[in-house]
Amino acid sequence: MRTCGRILPIGSVSRPSPMTPTEHASAPACGQPEDRTRPSGSADFETHLKARLAEHIDPQTLAMWIEPLAIRRGEDGRITVFAPNDFVSTWVENHYLTLLREAATALIGEPPRVELAVDPDLEMRARPAPAEEPSADPDEGAPRAGRPGPVAGLCDRYTFERFVCGASNELAYSAARAVAADPGKRFNPMFVYGDAGLGKTHLLHAIAHAIRAHRPDLSIVLASAETFTNDYVQAARKGAYDTYRERYRSTCDVLLLDDIQFIAGRARTMEEFFHAFNALHEAGKQIVVTADRLPSELAGMEERLISRLSWGLVADIQPPDPELRRELIRRKAREDGLELAEDVLEVLATPSFRNVRELEGIVTRAAALARLRGVPLDVGLARQTVAELRTVHPATGSITVEAVMRLVARHFGLKVAELKGPRRHKALARARMIAIYLARELTGMSYPALGAAFGGRDHTTMLHAVRRIESLVERDPTVADTVLVLRRRLERPDG
Numbered sequence: 001m002r003t004c005g006r007i008l009p010i011g012s013v014s015r016p017s018p019m020t021p022t023e024h025a026s027a028p029a030c031g032q033p034e035d036r037t038r039p040s041g042s043a044d045f046e047t048h049l050k051a052r053l054a055e056h057i058d059p060q061t062l063a064m065w066i067e068p069l070a071i072r073r074g075e076d077g078r079i080t081v082f083a084p085n086d087f088v089s090t091w092v093e094n095h096y097l098t099l100l101r102e103a104a105t106a107l108i109g110e111p112p113r114v115e116l117a118v119d120p121d122l123e124m125r126a127r128p129a130p131a132e133e134p135s136a137d138p139d140e141g142a143p144r145a146g147r148p149g150p151v152a153g154l155c156d157r158y159t160f161e162r163f164v165c166g167a168s169n170e171l172a173y174s175a176a177r178a179v180a181a182d183p184g185k186r187f188n189p190m191f192v193y194g195d196a197g198l199g200k201t202h203l204l205h206a207i208a209h210a211i212r213a214h215r216p217d218l219s220i221v222l223a224s225a226e227t228f229t230n231d232y233v234q235a236a237r238k239g240a241y242d243t244y245r246e247r248y249r250s251t252c253d254v255l256l257l258d259d260i261q262f263i264a265g266r267a268r269t270m271e272e273f274f275h276a277f278n279a280l281h282e283a284g285k286q287i288v289v290t291a292d293r294l295p296s297e298l299a300g301m302e303e304r305l306i307s308r309l310s311w312g313l314v315a316d317i318q319p320p321d322p323e324l325r326r327e328l329i330r331r332k333a334r335e336d337g338l339e340l341a342e343d344v345l346e347v348l349a350t351p352s353f354r355n356v357r358e359l360e361g362i363v364t365r366a367a368a369l370a371r372l373r374g375v376p377l378d379v380g381l382a383r384q385t386v387a388e389l390r391t392v393h394p395a396t397g398s399i400t401v402e403a404v405m406r407l408v409a410r411h412f413g414l415k416v417a418e419l420k421g422p423r424r425h426k427a428l429a430r431a432r433m434i435a436i437y438l439a440r441e442l443t444g445m446s447y448p449a450l451g452a453a454f455g456g457r458d459h460t461t462m463l464h465a466v467r468r469i470e471s472l473v474e475r476d477p478t479v480a481d482t483v484l485v486l487r488r489r490l491e492r493p494d495g
Contacts, residue, residue: 045107046071052103057096064186064312065092070122073112079104080115084122085181087174092116148219151208153227155467158205164331164356166324169199172315176203176288180210183218183254183286187313189277190288191295194317197355200290204256207288211254218253225262226447226459229269236268248272249279254286260309261291265300277308320356325349328356332363336474338377347382362386364473368484371477388488399442399490401453407489408435411482420455434483436462437469442490 049071054062069092070082081100083089092100093116104112160180165173172192179187192200208220223231228248235244248255255276263269280287291298294316295309320328326349333340340348348362366385370377405416412431419432432454439450440462447459454462472479 045073048107049100049103052106053096053099056099056103065096068122068186070119073108077108077110077112078115079112080117082117082119082122084118084120085178086118087178088186089116089118090174148216151212151220151222153222154208155205158202159209160206163199163202163206164324164327166321166327168318168320168324172199172203172317175313175315176207177210179286179288180207181214183211183215184284188284188286189281189309189312190286191309191312191314192288192290192317193293193295193314195292195319195355197357198317198319199356200317201258202356204258204288204290208254208256219251220254220256221248221252222256222258224258225260228257228273229263229266230459232269232272244272245276248276252276252280252285255280255288257287257289259291260289261293261298261301263301264298270302270305274302274305274308277305281308281311320359322349325359328359329363332360336363336367338363338367340377341379343379344377344382347379347386350386364480365484368477368480372481372484388491401439401443401445401450404435404439404442404490405453407486408438411486420453422455433465433469434479434486436465438483438486438490440466442487 050062050066050069053066057066065088068084068088072080072082074080081089081092083092097114097116101112101114104114160173160177163173172194175187175190176192179190192203194200204222208222211218211220231244231247235241257273260273263273277287289309295301295306295314298306298309326345329345329349330340333345348366349359350362362385366377366382369385370381373381375381402416405419408414408431409416409419412427414428414431418428419435436450436454439445439453440447445453447462450462451457451459469479469483473483474480
């Protein structure tokens with residue numbers, strides 16, 4: 001896996017100095033006559049330079065990108081800009097270096113040589129010190145105040161270590177790492193957008209995992225927009241507004257909200273999110289939101305919310321480029337215990353499939369075909385798999401949820417009414433989950449719509465079923481083969 005990190009500097013930025021900000025601060029200033037307009041000390045120089053930058057940069061941007069920097073002027077006139085991490089250093093280089101150089105020229109009277117460097121100590125010093133543990137616990141064994149429980153809905157597989165990074169998702173990935181390292185201090189709010197299946201949800205879960213690891217005292221709320229809406233509806237029905245607002249406002253330290261586009265047009269839900277956003281942001285709590293498009297393109301979203309969602313960092317995730325497609329295929333094959341020849345990998349990494357789910361799915365399908373036929377996964381089989389998947393167009397609506405139910409019921413010797421009914425014995429439950437999974441994959445129906453079709457079940461039940469089958473397909477060859485056979489029958493009913 002390629003690790004996202006420092007982008008190599010270009011242009012006139014020189015090689016970083018090994019000196020730390022403290023060492024630069026102790027060095028004498030440039031040998032020019034002092035006057036009232038030119039700061040004599042390095043610390044004074046930083047203060048004056050940031051003050052000049054503040055004349056050209058709005059306060060939100062200044063606090064996000066400039067204030068975390070340590071700027072030192074050496075005795076040879078060289079200026080070194082220290083950033084707390086690679087991501088901030090790269091961002092400053094790409095967006096503010098020219099402005100920074102112009103401001104420095106105005107201060108010292110000549111164009112300076114500027115270097116960029118990273119000092120991780122800046123990040124550590126910026127973090128608040130963790131609260132001290134009490135010396136004695138009078139109620140040992142009872143839950144401790146300020147020690148939140150597990151994060152509901154957190155997926156073990158979605159970590160930073162398992163996220164495959166490339167040029168198409170580097171900004172979002174690097175920013176997510178920075179947010180996880182210092183929640184509420186930088187990139188707040190953070191808005192990530194992109195098409196389905198590109199890794200937005202993965203990044204949300206990865207942030208939660210990383211924050212739990214180094215800040216277990218923080219309360220993290222990880223939810224979809226649908227869950228946020230349904231929680232509000234339930235609170236309204238029960239008159240339990242205080243409980244709802246406690247969860248999303250007063251006791252929440254980190255709010256990770258997926259698919260915010262689904263609250264657009266829902267006036268009361270937008271009102272609740274507006275107040276939750278304000279309460280969290282004013283308290284310095286971290287907010288990360290995902291959507292399938294830019295804030296300005298969220299039809300039906302209130303202007304005041306669009307404005308707030310655009311306050312911080314807006315990062316997009318694009319479809320994977322060829323290099324990233326190959327790495328995604330390679331990673332998935334390795335996880336499944338497959339050895340793919342390079343020519344097979346090249347065939348499977350076709351540009352026809354534009355998101356992570358599709359690319360992982362093609363590996364699963366090709367492997368299942370090889371097992372069913374008892375043949376090796378060679379170039380011929382890879383080409384056949386790709387050709388078959390290219391002919392599938394679920395969005396056309398040719399496959400319906402009713403067709404999925406009928407086929408699955410017939411395959412397992414059940415009745416459609418049983419798939420919709422309340423019984424939950426093991427064989428029936430497995431068949432129902434497979435039907436839900438296939439319906440979701442092949443029709444693109446929303447989880448609430450699926451729930452209505454399957455006997456009025458809650459959307460969270462649908463989500464659980466889909467994730468359960470996704471997990472089983474990856475590790476249980478029997479389930480993978482069953483899903484493959486049923487899918488092929490649905491996609492090619494006359495074949």
